[in-house]
Amino acid sequence: MIDPTTRLEHVLARFPRLAVAVSGGVDSLTLATIAAHTVPDFVAVHAVSPAVPVRASERVREIAHQRNWRLIEIRAGEFADADYLSNPVNRCYFCKSNLYKRIRQVTDFPIAAGTNLDDLSDFRPGLTAAGENGVVHPFVEAQIDKKTLREIAARAGLGSVASLPAQPCLSSRVETGIRISERDLDFIDRVERLAEASLGPVTLRCRITSGGVRIETDVGLPMALADNIRELCDAESRPFLGIAAYRQGSAFVGVKA
Known part of the structure; x- marks a missing residue:
C-alpha cells in the first residue's frame, strides 16, 4: 500500500505551478507544506478578512516565514457582497466565490484547496463555488x-x-439570517482568543443567536473565564445565554440542500 504522503505527492507532482488557498487551519497548512517541496513553482495565498480569526492569520505568516514560502495576502472582498452579508443558508457559496475570484486576480496558477474526504459528506456550498472556479482538491x-x-x-x-x-x-458562528457584521465577528474573535489564552486550542464556539450569545465547548470552562465572557457580553449589552455542549453547525438554521 502506498503511503498517504506519497499519494499526495504524486497528485501534486503533476502541477508545475500551484496556488494553495491557505486559511490557517490544519487542512490548508498541511497541503501547502507538502506542495512547497513537491511543486516547482508554489505560492500560498491567504485572505485577510473580518471573518478570519486573528490567530489564523498570524499562524499563516509564522509558518510561511519559517518555511520560506512565497506568501500573497489578499482581501477576498466578501464584505462588499450583499448576498454574503445577508447570511443565507448558502452563505459559504458567496464567501468562496469571492475568494477564488480574488485569487484568480493575483495569480494565473491553478488553485488548490484543503478539502478532504470527510468534507464531502458535509453540507459545503463552498464546494459548488470551487467547482465553478476550477479549484482542485488534492486530498x-x-x-x-x-x-x-x-x-x-x-x-x-x-x-x-x-x-x-x-x-x-468566524461567520459560521452567526445564526443563519442574522446579518454578518464586523462588530459581531470582532466580538466572537475576542471571546474565543480569551478562551484560548486560558485553555489552549480547544473546540469552543462563541455563537451569535437571535436570543443572545451562547458559548459551546467540548471542555469545562473555569468559572473565572465564564465570568470574563459574561463581562464582555455585558459591556456590549449582549444577553449571555450561558454555556452548552458543542454542537457542530448549530448556528445553521434552514434546509441543507
Whole structure:
C-alpha cells in the first residue's frame, strides 16, 4: 500500500505551478507544506478578512516565514457582497466565490484547496463555488480523510498544528439570517482568543443567536473565564445565554440542500 504522503505527492507532482488557498487551519497548512517541496513553482495565498480569526492569520505568516514560502495576502472582498452579508443558508457559496475570484486576480496558477474526504459528506456550498472556479482538491484525489491528514501534518513537522481543532470562519458562528457584521465577528474573535489564552486550542464556539450569545465547548470552562465572557457580553449589552455542549453547525438554521 502506498503511503498517504506519497499519494499526495504524486497528485501534486503533476502541477508545475500551484496556488494553495491557505486559511490557517490544519487542512490548508498541511497541503501547502507538502506542495512547497513537491511543486516547482508554489505560492500560498491567504485572505485577510473580518471573518478570519486573528490567530489564523498570524499562524499563516509564522509558518510561511519559517518555511520560506512565497506568501500573497489578499482581501477576498466578501464584505462588499450583499448576498454574503445577508447570511443565507448558502452563505459559504458567496464567501468562496469571492475568494477564488480574488485569487484568480493575483495569480494565473491553478488553485488548490484543503478539502478532504470527510468534507464531502458535509453540507459545503463552498464546494459548488470551487467547482465553478476550477479549484482542485488534492486530498480528495489522493483519498485522504481528516485523520490521515493530521498524521501527514505531524510527520511533516507541523507540531501543534497537527492537532488544531477545526476552525471554520468566524461567520459560521452567526445564526443563519442574522446579518454578518464586523462588530459581531470582532466580538466572537475576542471571546474565543480569551478562551484560548486560558485553555489552549480547544473546540469552543462563541455563537451569535437571535436570543443572545451562547458559548459551546467540548471542555469545562473555569468559572473565572465564564465570568470574563459574561463581562464582555455585558459591556456590549449582549444577553449571555450561558454555556452548552458543542454542537457542530448549530448556528445553521434552514434546509441543507
